[in-house]
């Protein structure tokens with residue numbers, strides 16, 4: 164299997180913690196972990212399988228490192244790449260912008276030819292609006308939503324379930340099975 168590139172950004176350490184758990188649960192030897200504050204577009208382009216992690220800040224904005232990198236992110240060609248996104252947010256305090264960052268990244272990835280896997284049901288959350296909701300399938304987010312501010316007790320289970328789901332979906336892609 165091809166090596167996976169994980170890129171994440173975190174302001175107060177929550178996405179950092181989730182990223183450590185995710186990497187450990189997935190199998191650290193299969194993933195190269197990068198903080199988005201230290202990367203360039205070329206770093207993304209060497210992987211066919213990407214995991215992207217971020218939080219949402221200030222009424223629907225990207226986490227600050229993602230915000231700084233966003234112009235370059237929009238120049239990445241995602242053709243033939245498979246991407247799964249996990250995002251942290253607060254469905255109570257920011258109910259009109261819940262995990263918007265997932266949706267902001269997803270829009271660019273789809274526009275630039277990427278395939279997003281790891282869609283996640285909205286049903287067990289309580290929020291008013293989110294850019295992470297898929298416009299033509301409003302029962303689903305583009306990626307995993309984690310709310311450590313209000314539901315940290317659910318994070319481990321959500322993460323485990325999502326990892327299993329993403330691995331299963333990956334096995335069905337040609338990228339995953341390609342040699343090299």
Ligand SMILES: Cc1cc2nc3c(=O)[nH]c(=O)nc-3n(C[C@H](O)[C@H](O)[C@H](O)COP(=O)(O)O)c2cc1C
Pocket residue numbers: 172173174175176177178179217218219220221222223224226251252253254257260261262263311312
């Ligand atoms: C000032 C502030 C603004 C925030 N804005 C949003 C927001 O617009 N949408 C959202 O879902 N969560 C929002 N959050 C919640 C954070 O995304 C959440 O606390 C997250 O776990 C932080 O992760 P990090 O430490 O990895 O950056 C905000 C939190 C703070 C303190």
